[in-house]
Amino acid sequence: MNSVANADVGLIGLAVMGENLALNIADHGFKVAVFNRTQKVMQSFIDRNPGTPGGLVGCANLHEFVSALKRPRKVIILVKAGPAVDTVIQELLQSGIETEDIIIDCGNSLWTDTIRREKEYSGQCRFLGSGVSGGELGARFGPSLMPGGEFHAWKQIEPIWNSIAAKVDVKSGKPIENAQPGNPVNEGVPCTTYIGENGAGHYVKMVHNAIEYVDMQLICEAYFLLKQSLNLKSIELSEIFSEWNKGDLDSYLIQITSDILAQSDPFNPEEFLVDNLLDSAQQKGTGKWTSVNALDMGMPVNSIVEAVFARYLSSLKNERVEASKHLQGPTYSYQGNRNELVRAVREALHCSKICAYAQGFQLMRQAQVEHHWQLDFAAIANIWRGGCIIRARFLQKISEAFTRDAKLVNLMLDPYFNEKIKQGQASWRTVISVAAQSGIAAPAFMSALAYYDGYRSEFLPANLLQGQRDYFGAHTYERIDKPRGTFFHMDWSSASREQITIDFD
Ligand code: NBP
Numbered sequence: 086m087n088s089v090a091n092a093d094v095g096l097i098g099l100a101v102m103g104e105n106l107a108l109n110i111a112d113h114g115f116k117v118a119v120f121n122r123t124q125k126v127m128q129s130f131i132d133r134n135p136g137t138p139g140g141l142v143g144c145a146n147l148h149e150f151v152s153a154l155k156r157p158r159k160v161i162i163l164v165k166a167g168p169a170v171d172t173v174i175q176e177l178l179q180s181g182i183e184t185e186d187i188i189i190d191c192g193n194s195l196w197t198d199t200i201r202r203e204k205e206y207s208g209q210c211r212f213l214g215s216g217v218s219g220g221e222l223g224a225r226f227g228p229s230l231m232p233g234g235e236f237h238a239w240k241q242i243e244p245i246w247n248s249i250a251a252k253v254d255v256k257s258g259k260p261i262e263n264a265q266p267g268n269p270v271n272e273g274v275p276c277t278t279y280i281g282e283n284g285a286g287h288y289v290k291m292v293h294n295a296i297e298y299v300d301m302q303l304i305c306e307a308y309f310l311l312k313q314s315l316n317l318k319s320i321e322l323s324e325i326f327s328e329w330n331k332g333d334l335d336s337y338l339i340q341i342t343s344d345i346l347a348q349s350d351p352f353n354p355e356e357f358l359v360d361n362l363l364d365s366a367q368q369k370g371t372g373k374w375t376s377v378n379a380l381d382m383g384m385p386v387n388s389i390v391e392a393v394f395a396r397y398l399s400s401l402k403n404e405r406v407e408a409s410k411h412l413q414g415p416t417y418s419y420q421g422n423r424n425e426l427v428r429a430v431r432e433a434l435h436c437s438k439i440c441a442y443a444q445g446f447q448l449m450r451q452a453q454v455e456h457h458w459q460l461d462f463a464a465i466a467n468i469w470r471g472g473c474i475i476r477a478r479f480l481q482k483i484s485e486a487f488t489r490d491a492k493l494v495n496l497m498l499d500p501y502f503n504e505k506i507k508q509g510q511a512s513w514r515t516v517i518s519v520a521a522q523s524g525i526a527a528p529a530f531m532s533a534l535a536y537y538d539g540y541r542s543e544f545l546p547a548n549l550l551q552g553q554r555d556y557f558g559a560h561t562y563e564r565i566d567k568p569r570g571t572f573f574h575m576d577w578s579s580a581s582r583e584q585i586t587i588d589f590d
Pocket residue numbers: 097098099100101102103121122123126163164165166168169172173191192193194217218219220221
């Protein structure tokens with residue numbers, strides 16, 4: 086039993102993320118009190134980790150845990166997102182947590198839950214929601230941290246967040262990745278910043294995850310297109326991705342893709358592991374939440390939604406196996422130059438990726454209006470440069486774009502990205518045509534191009550759509566030669582077909 090209140094911070098939930106984050110914090114010299122519902126998990130954690138620089142204090146119950154913390158107490162919760170978070174908060178409030186104490190939910194909570202919790206627990210504690218990205222390794226050696234909530238509460242945890250976050254090099258913006266247990270990275274710019282009030286941190290983390298979905302799906306489509314069209318072996322594909330990682334596409338996801346593709350199968354060492362993995366993907370919900378939110382707000386995040394659907398379609402494995410016996414595809418097979426297709430797929434990947442990020446940032450722009458947040462998009466891109474799964478050279482360019490113009494309406498309109506799409510779009514279209522002719526599904530590539538072509542079109546066929554809606558449902562229409570907000574209806578059923586102006590007042 087620990088009776089001295091000398092721990093700098095407390096952490097509840099010692100599964101993968103909690104365990105690693107606690108060690109990261111302790112490595113930076115902070116004393117961490119830890120608690121886990123299942124006691125033997127906590128005890129095993131303490132036993133396995135003696136002598137961390139800051140020190141760990143194992144607590145047998147929440148009263149002991151709360152008593153171990155310096156005031157104002159700072160408690161990180163890293164339990165399964167959902168009802169467990171409320172259970173833990175309620176238990177903390179019954180165990181001595183006071184008004185000035187700060188509870189930080191670092192799980193993948195739905196941002197609307199964070200907004201609700203901030204209100205619900207107001208006056209009982211100060212509540213923050215912080216996105217944590219980077220998985221297990223990020224938590225251990227430097228994640229990207231996206232905190233939201235009451236600003237003064239954030240200032241209290243800022244020194245810890247700055248210490249434990251991933252760091253990027255001041256000049257190049259590249260992640261500094263040489264942390265070791267007990268020897269963390271301390272120099273460089275921390276990948277964390279105050280995001281905004283109430284649920285802003287969790288919202289931005291959710292969009293980060295959704296962009297991650299598209300990034301992964303695009304890479305998978307690039308892999309599959311090259312594999313199918315050129316009949317390449319996994320090791321050849323690994324070399325291609327490794328080469329791509331030296332240019333504009335330099336990123337953690339491209340790097341791990343190359344590594345995965347080079348891995349031999351432990352069961353069959355003559356074969357590659359990836360060729361023996363089931364083509365059925367799961368998901369945990371952040372991509373779906375983003376898609377639902379985008380639909381609610383009326384924002385066209387085509388590629389994000391397609392990336393979620395692609396996982397759903399992949400999971401219909403049995404149906405697909407059956408359908409493959411009945412549904413005919415084309416007989417076309419690519420006969421062109423190998424290197425040209427490799428180059429074109431790289432361009433297609435780059436252009437589609439620009440569209441995916443454009444959609445994510447466009448969505449956040451709309452969300453800040455709805456929720457009265459003031460999001461700093463350059464800062465958000467900055468903190469995604471290191472620690473998180475989507476870390477990439479590309480993020481530096483996004484940061485520069487929003488630094489040039491903080492009010493940039495769409496990333497594709499930034500001169501740098503505009504030029505990149507201009508350079509790559511012929512190849513992008515070629516790749517999509519190869520995919521379509523070959524019968525290879527490439528939903529993220531295709532939806533990204535549709536987004537690009539739709540967004541850059543002064544005219545879309547929604548004029549006809551207005552006519553159709555008015556014809557069958559008297560939904561009215563606006564005209565190009567009248568001010569916006571002036572509505573008309575055609576009396577389609579009568580012989581005279583008179584047009585009347587509708588006054589909605
Ligand atoms: P899990 O999401 O698997 O949650 C397991 C932890 O929650 C255990 O410590 C468990 O305690 C505790 N817990 C549960 Br379940 N119900 C509880 C309750 N009612 N009261 C107290 N504790 C309870 O752990 P994780 O994968 O480490 O993720 C933690 C959070 O971080 C999640 O929100 C996750 O979405 C998020 N996240 C995860 C990753 C990742 O890569 N895994 C990345 C980024 C964010 P027990 O030991 O007693 O069962």
